[in-house]
Amino acid sequence: MSDETAAFIHLLQRFSERVAARDAEGFALLFTPDAYYDDVFYGRHQGRAAIAAMLEKFLRDGSDFEWEMHEPVCAHGIGYAHWDFSFTSHKPGLEGKRVLMVGASRFRMEPHGLIMAYDEWCYQASALLGIGTPLAALEKSLLRQDAKFRNQADARRHRL
Numbered sequence: 001m002s003d004e005t006a007a008f009i010h011l012l013q014r015f016s017e018r019v020a021a022r023d024a025e026g027f028a029l030l031f032t033p034d035a036y037y038d039d040v041f042y043g044r045h046q047g048r049a050a051i052a053a054m055l056e057k058f059l060r061d062g063s064d065f066e067w068e069m070h071e072p073v074c075a076h077g078i079g080y081a082h083w084d085f086s087f088t089s090h091k092p093g094l095e096g097k098r099v100l101m102v103g104a105s106r107f108r109m110e111p112h113g114l115i116m117a118y119d120e121w122c123y124q125a126s127a128l129l130g131i132g133t134p135l136a137a138l139e140k141s142l143l144r145q146d147a148k149f150r151n152q153a154d155a156r157r158h159r160l
Contacts, residue, residue: 007113008074012081016067022059028052030115037118040103040145062087062099079107085122094131101127 011030018027028048031037037051038044045054059065065087072081082104089097103122110116124145128138 002074004077005072005074008079008107008109009072011079011107011109011113011115012069012072016069019055019067020065022065024052024055024059027055031118032110032114032116035114035116035118038120040101040120040122040124041141061091062089064088074107074109077109077111079109081105081107089131094133097131099127099131 015027015030018030028051031048031051033048034046035048035051036044036046037054039054039058042054042058045051065085067083067085069081069083072079074080083102085101085103087099089095089099101122101124103120105118105120107115108117125138125142128141133141
């Protein structure tokens with residue numbers, strides 16, 4: 001295993017532990033001051049203060065967080081891992097429901113190991129259906145996700 005991959009695995013452990021410990025400030029310190037975190041549900045947040053605030057909102061919406069990273073790979077400052085993430089919802093109408101999300105993340109890191117950019121993808125429909133989200137709300141969420149992907153620079157060349 002390369003030193004870079006070993007450092008990435010350690011970063012993933014701290015990343016998951018800080019979410020489980022409900023440590024928004026400590027979590028934000030894993031990022032560079034101008035980093036962004038692009039969350040599948042909460043959107044893109046730029047800078048440590050915004051990342052901490054996003055996590056605080058998420059922590060209000062749930063509890064009992066478990067985030068397991070699998071098969072991490074890292075080279076040239078870019079790391080990927082797929083994950084299983086679960087929590088107990090506190091959202092109105094969904095209180096007490098256990099949410100399971102399955103997805104993958106890309107971490108772009110600076111040479112000192114801090115995260116400069118974080119992007120994630122997940123089986124969003126499965127997570128929402130699993131907690132009983134009404135179909136109209138599910139459709140709205142999936143349309144938002146589709147628009148986001150279609151507007152990314154990489155997708156434009158596909159003439160969608």
